[in-house]
Amino acid sequence: MxxxxxxxxxxxxxxxxxxxxxxxxxxxxxxxxxxxxxxxENPLPATTSIVIDEGKILLVLRNREPGLGQWALPGGFIETGESPVEAAARELKEETGIRAYDPELIDTIHQESAFYQTTILIIGYRFDRFEGNITAGDDAGDARFFPIDEMPSIAFESHVSMIRKALAGGSNTP
Ligand SMILES: [Zn+2]
Incomplete structure (x- = not known):
């Protein structure tokens, strides 16, 4: 490391x-x-994606720090020239193999990161439609749908908060 x-x-x-x-x-x-x-110095902008299908939520097993060996939402940093939603869809494709559509902005959260030693600004989207098969890639060791009431512990408090908000505000909350 x-x-x-x-x-x-x-x-x-x-x-x-x-x-x-x-x-x-x-x-x-x-x-x-x-x-x-x-x-x-400014915060680092990142995105995170929430994909819910038939009462299940898509999570990735992180194979690098921060959160090594823990489950989290797919996501990553926004690159220069990318819109937040483009970054969210790109990271989702890289980490889980799916193409997602119909984004809905869930929230913007800022979190102090000991690992990056700066503030991370996290923009969260919920995608209600996707195509493709789940294939873990990039910095995801595994990618899998979990029943919402049987989720493993999540690596980041910001992701827990984002999931809670997505479920509270989503149109087809199970
Ligand atoms: Zn100078």
């Missing part, structure tokens, strides 16, 4: 100068003295 102990930038990504810290606009910020400018 890669060393996650210090992911803070040490050098300016524009000029390569050594960064320091400066208190500005209410908080400590990374500061490039060479250019006299601060680096503004």
């Amino acid at each position: 890669s060393d996650q102990t210090d992911r803070k930038w040490k050098f300016c990504p524009w000029c390569g100068g050594v960064l320091s810290t400066k208190f500005l606009e209410g908080r400590d910020r990374l500061y490039c003295g060479e250019e006299d400018r601060c680096l503004y």
Whole structure:
């Protein structure tokens, strides 16, 4: 496993100068003295997908950290140029093999991540229609539908919250 102990930038990504810290606009910020400018740090945007079929929910067994060896919703980080819903559908295809349609925005949750040492902004979609067979891939060791009342424990509190909201607000809640 890669060393996650210090992911803070040490050098300016524009000029390569050594960064320091400066208190500005209410908080400590990374500061490039060479250019006299601060680096503004923002949350990492990610998506997660909820696919429910006949009272069962699709989960993936994670084969890497964070949440190694635990079940979670399919999902991952949004890439530059992708819309959130495109990212959700892409990750779903990569991890479970299915193509999903009819997205419904469930919620946006932010969570502090000890692993990534930053805030993760998670945008959750429910997909009510899909095609294809379930085939685990990418960073999923397994992908499977579980009866909603027999779900295994879920790796992330944000995913538990997203599932709860999807079930509460969904149109065809079992
Ligand atoms: Zn610089």
